[in-house]
Amino acid sequence: MPSADGVKCVVWDLDGTLWDGVAVERADGGLPEVRPDMLAAVDTLAGHGVLSGIASRSAPEVLERVTRDPRLAARFLAPRVSWQDKSHALRAIAAELGVAVESLLLVDDSPYERAEVEALLPGVRTAAPQDVPALLDALAGRPVTPEARARAGLYRTEEARRRAGERFAGGREEFLRWCGMRMEAGAAGGAELPRALELAERTHRLNSSGLDREQVRVLVERGGHRLFTARMTDRFGDYGIIGTALVRPGPAEWSVPLFALSCRIAGRGASVAFLRWLMEQARSAGADTFALDLRPTEANTELRLLFRQAGLRAGADGGGPAPSTVTLSRTLHGDLPPWPAWLRVRPLPIGTPS
Structure with a gap:
């Protein structure tokens, strides 16, 4: 078998x-x-x-x-x-x-x-x-999140979105505005940990480093790292928790060992909005630099392009925490990546579970 x-x-x-x-x-x-x-x-x-x-x-x-x-x-x-x-x-x-x-x-x-x-x-x-x-x-015995149990229904809702997009008379951005997309992002509460671990394990296309469920859980339990999540809704319904980021916040630099989102939201601006929100939180906390670990794969080309557009670059040595990863970074001074015009983002206080 x-x-x-x-x-x-x-x-x-x-x-x-x-x-x-x-x-x-x-x-x-x-x-x-x-x-x-x-x-x-x-x-x-x-x-x-x-x-x-x-x-x-x-x-x-x-x-x-x-x-x-x-x-x-x-x-x-x-x-x-x-x-x-x-x-x-x-x-x-x-x-x-x-x-x-x-x-x-x-x-x-x-x-x-x-x-x-x-x-x-x-x-x-x-x-x-x-x-x-x-x-x-x-x-049998594997943990199951509410998002997992509702997955078939979420895909049926996605089919309704697709059909509506095919019938829509305007352009792509006009359709996304019409959908009324909204995102909430904040620190993950304990009830959200299983879904965050599931995203780390199941996502490949929009996954920066490929840390597995156990690696993320251990880093969270050890302390020194924080877990953030993003949730989306639109006129068709609730996407649920669609993104997670594992962050090691420091006084001068915020480091992100894992940035992962559900492939269901690809092309809707959620990736850049969540990344921008994290950068804003880092800058508000007084950090000067934002760094992110990347393990390049054939599957995450779309995410690598996003990071480049967001100003993230490899340093002189290009080395990351593991042989197969590189560390990308950028200054938090100056302009950050623009918010998607069609996506309303509700930024929650950094200490508030989303």
Whole structure:
């Protein structure tokens, strides 16, 4: 059974996996009876913050039947049913959900389909239906945050945002203003620690250094570091806690070993707004310099560009606290990165939990 670490979405085959039989062969135009154990597994995964999708090589009319079935439509996101290869479907599902394709796990009864995905998408894990109980056992006992339990609903809300954006007559910035985006940022309270640790562990695209859950927890418990979080809302609903930063505040310099945000808010100004807020807090506390640890990866190119635009540069030696990291820094005197014009930010006092 492949590891469940880092899995954000389990993608299910239909024929022979989610149900017995072949849907397209039914004369009545219906669907085979869905296996109760598979539906129960989907619900258990959702309770752990793991999404479920569908990838089936079948006639497109099967997709219409799936979306009309309330049990299936309520449980599965980004369904793909066509005669194309499963690897193509998984790429499309990852793009629609805004997650890395390597965070998907395919459950499929066909060894051929699993092999095709493993060959063309080497980072994607696969499993047979009989492996599902072991997958659920691997998730048992892991801490689950409110954001994780609500993740499927958050993605459905995101789909509503996407559809509204497609219908909107104005430009991108006008749409973002219309959304009424608001951010609150402040010191993390104890109840927010699990979500902050989850962001450190699960985010890759908008993660500066890749510190894991245990590293962050140890640094917070030792003292000398502070944890800050950011939350966003808009006219569609509450995004929840979407950002976290681990900060080592000093009298002359604020150092940030970890800056991480949910990939769901990419392109909405949240990254630069949270970074600007942290810089303002550092400057208000009397610091002259703002420094940030960066472990460059292929996944965090977008974040590295943001840091450069914010004036963060590597020093003469370029060295960071670990061999694979560099330390970027900038003065806090002069202009800071501009606030996104469409995003209202409520800066809380530095000692107030957000």
